[in-house]
Amino acid sequence: MHILQLVGIGLTATVLVSVLRPHAPQFAMMVGLLAGIVLLVAVVQNMHSVIKTLTDLSAAANVNQGFMATVLRIIGIAYIVEFAAQVARDAKEGALAGKIELAGKVGIVILALPIITGVIDSLVRMLP
């Protein structure tokens, strides 16, 4: 989607939320959530071509494709966890937002374990 369109959606949603918040806070939260979803979907769709180029480059450079897939998954987790945590924080649920972020961090560490062991393996092989 066009950048002006995205900014327009964001501004419109901001106005709607700030008008709606004193009268019906739960609906204001829903409008904010939906606007965030629309913006994030547009961003992710734009990102598709970037990621395709990156994977093509890594394939040309003979990088391990499994590692590349792991990195992409970690980026995806980071985006979606950040989004959910911000929605929770927007609804004044800071504790819940912290837990969502903790879940994301643990998921990232679990995904990154094979890479860490790969680094340690190659280090051990380099040592005499």
Next chain:
Amino acid sequence: MTPEIRAIFQIAGIGFLVAILHTILKQSGKEEFANWTTFVGFVAVFVIVIGYVDHLYSEIQRVFLQM
């Protein structure tokens, strides 16, 4: 006007409508009806938003889990 933008305005409209209905019903002493109206409106909005959350998840899976 894409469907997403229409949905944003739809939800805001439902929110305003429910807020007005809530006030009117409360003023006329029908507290029970007022609460039920808010609840039903919230469920309707929730159903709309859940569809878009599903769309977001499938989109993220398509982009980041392609390999």
